[in-house]
Amino acid sequence: MRGEAGLRADMCALGILFAEHDHDAVFTVAESDAVHAAMPGAHTKNLFLKDKGGAFWLISVPSDARVDLKRLPAAIGCKHVSFGKAEDMARLLGITPGSVTPLAAINAVPGSITVVLDAPLADADLVNVHPLRNTATLALAGGAILDLLRHWGHDPVVAPIPVQDNP
Numbered sequence: 001m002r003g004e005a006g007l008r009a010d011m012c013a014l015g016i017l018f019a020e021h022d023h024d025a026v027f028t029v030a031e032s033d034a035v036h037a038a039m040p041g042a043h044t045k046n047l048f049l050k051d052k053g054g055a056f057w058l059i060s061v062p063s064d065a066r067v068d069l070k071r072l073p074a075a076i077g078c079k080h081v082s083f084g085k086a087e088d089m090a091r092l093l094g095i096t097p098g099s100v101t102p103l104a105a106i107n108a109v110p111g112s113i114t115v116v117l118d119a120p121l122a123d124a125d126l127v128n129v130h131p132l133r134n135t136a137t138l139a140l141a142g143g144a145i146l147d148l149l150r151h152w153g154h155d156p157v158v159a160p161i162p163v164q165d166n167p
Contacts, residue, residue, distance in 0.1 A: 001094040001107040004132045007148075010106065011140075014147060018140040021128075025135050027098035029063045036063075041126025041139050046100035048089050051078040056092060056113040060102045060121055060129070060145075061161050071162035076116050094132070101130040102145055102156075103138070110153030118161040122146060 002010075011018060021039055026032040029045050036043045043063040050056050055078060061067055073079055086097050093100075094107035102115050121127050124142040131138045149156040 003094065003107070007103055007106050007131060010148060010151060011144075014144075014151060016140060016144045016147065018138045018144070020131070021137045021139070023135060023137065025098070027134060032063070036128060036137065039128055039137060039139060041128050042121055042124045042142075043128045044101075044121065046102065046129075048084040048093075048097075048100055049081040050084040050088070052080040053078065056084055056088065057081065057116060058093070058100070058102060058105065058113055059116045059118075059161065061118040061163075062120065065118070065161065066164040068162040068164045075159050075162050076114075076157060099130050099132060099134045101132060103129055103148065104132055105149055105154050106132075106152050108152075108154070113154075114157060115149055115154055116157040116159055116161070117142065117145065119158055122158040 023035045026035055044060050045063045045065060047059040073081055089095060092108050092112055093104035095104045105115050122142040126139045127142045128137045128139050146156050
């Protein structure tokens with residue numbers, strides 16, 4: 001596990017610009033809304049999932065998205081998904097619930113998890129994500145997240161993630 005020090009070293013080595021915001025711990029999107037209100041850019045919701053075949057997925061979408069879990073598998077190329085267990089998250093990504101971020105892929109063996117960015121996040125100038133802990137937020141370009149994932153040996157998927165219609 002390379003952790004946050006490895007993350008910072010890789011961002012520096014790749015010349016990735018970012019802004020950092022320290023804040024109180026947040027565990028849900030609702031809790032983070034007040035903290036993130038003053039931070040420009042897209043904010044994320046991250047889902048740690050496991051498909052019927054046993055493969056793990058980390059899906060990043062805009063924080064206000066209500067992902068349609070029934071239509072999601074067709075969009076990302078798998079069959080039925082369910083939420084992954086905290087033990088698997090800790091083992092694969094070295095993080096705990098509340099700290100889920102695509103940047104946790106730094107700790108994952110390539111091929112052990114597929115990271116998916118919703119297409120608008122991949123194209124965004126600023127995306128706000130946790131740096132492996134829920135007491136800070138990093139703002140960086142969506143393309144920089146993809147660069148980091150590839151640098152760590154992952155093959156990220158960029159896809160339009162299906163959302164539920166508003167009731």
